[in-house]
Amino acid sequence: DIQMTQSPSSLSASVGDRVTITCRANQGISNYLAWYQQKPGKVPKLLIYAASTLQSGVPSRFSGSTSGTDFTLTISSLQPEDVATYYCQNYNSAPWTFGQGTKVEIK
Amino acid sequence: EVQLVESGGGLVKPGGSLRLSCAASGLTFSSYAMNWVRQAPGKGLEWVSSISISSIHIYYADSVKGRFTISRDNAKNSLYLQMNSLRAEDTAVYYCGKSASIGAYHYYYMDVWGKGTTVTVSS
Numbered sequence: 001d002i003q004m005t006q007s008p009s010s011l012s013a014s015v016g017d018r019v020t021i022t023c024r025a026n027q028g029i030s031n032y033l034a035w036y037q038q039k040p041g042k043v044p045k046l047l048i049y050a051a052s053t054l055q056s057g058v059p060s061r062f063s064g065s066t067s068g069t070d071f072t073l074t075i076s077s078l079q080p081e082d083v084a085t086y087y088c089q090n091y092n093s094a095p096w097t098f099g100q101g102t103k104v105e106i107k
Numbered sequence: 108e109v110q111l112v113e114s115g116g117g118l119v120k121p122g123g124s125l126r127l128s129c130a131a132s133g134l135t136f137s138s139y140a141m142n143w144v145r146q147a148p149g150k151g152l153e154w155v156s157s158i159s160i161s162s163i164h165i166y167y168a169d170s171v172k173g174r175f176t177i178s179r180d181n182a183k184n185s186l187y188l189q190m191n192s193l194r195a196e197d198t199a200v201y202y203c204g205k206s207a208s209i210g211a212y213h214y215y216y217m218d219v220w221g222k223g224t225t226v227t228v229s230s
Contacts, residue, residue: 001169034216036152043220044144044152049207055218087152091215094157094166096142101151 002027002090006099012107019075021102023088026069032092033071035064038101039084047086048073080106109133109219111203116224123193123228129186129203129221137181140164140206140213143188145199146223153199156188157206157215166215171197193228200225 003026013019023033031051036044046055048064051071061076075082083106088099115127129141143155156177157166165177176189186203201224204217 032214036217038152043202043222044217045220046216046218049214049216049218085151089152089154089216094215095168096154096157096166096215098144098152098154 001095002029002093002097004088004090004097004099006088006102008102009100010103010105012105013078014107015078015080017078019078019082019104021073021086021088021104023071023073023099024069025071025090028069029090029092031066032090033064033066034089034091035062035073036087036089037082037084038087044087075104078104078106109205111205111219111221113201113203113221113224116201116226118227118229119193120230121194121228124189124191125193125226127188127190127201127203127224127226129188131184131186131203131205134205134219136179136184139208140215141179141186142204142206142215142217143177143186144202144204144217144220145197145226146202147196147199150199155201158186160213190226193226195228198226198228 005024033051035048038044051066052064085101142157174192203221205219207214207218
């Protein structure tokens, strides 16, 4: 099975900071990687699919990139409304595993 | 507007059964693969099961294989999850999620989520 390892598990940054979250797959998944945002007490929301394609309506400060089996979610300028837990998900092959999540807080 | 509304959650004893439902509206339900994802209290997201548009392809997480059964009724725009032999570790919010479709291709990431239904397994 494909394992997705996210890092860090949590981070604290200031408003306006550039924030980077990494997700590593233990085998190749091409670009079949999605990122979700889950705000406290809310339903998960799709941010990015195909590793780097922004879902409609998602602010452009969010971006995704890939290098081999390493995938990165970047928030170019952290905003207070970005406080949330972020998850990656493999959809290359079943089981469609999620990463453990990265909790983002404001310093 | 696409809407997914889960129902059927509740409190059940270990070893018991529950059937979750997900009612879809605002979309051509039969054109999309569907999924169940769960989240235990204070924990991360866990994919549970997926079903293709015509129910030919069905997938389960190892943690529920042999105990849970996913199904769909395209005529009723509904997705189901029959959960048997429930365990304490099945306690979670269960989300119904619509798979994305791009052209003729279906992908098992979720672009629309329901609000979830809570399942509690406890004696």
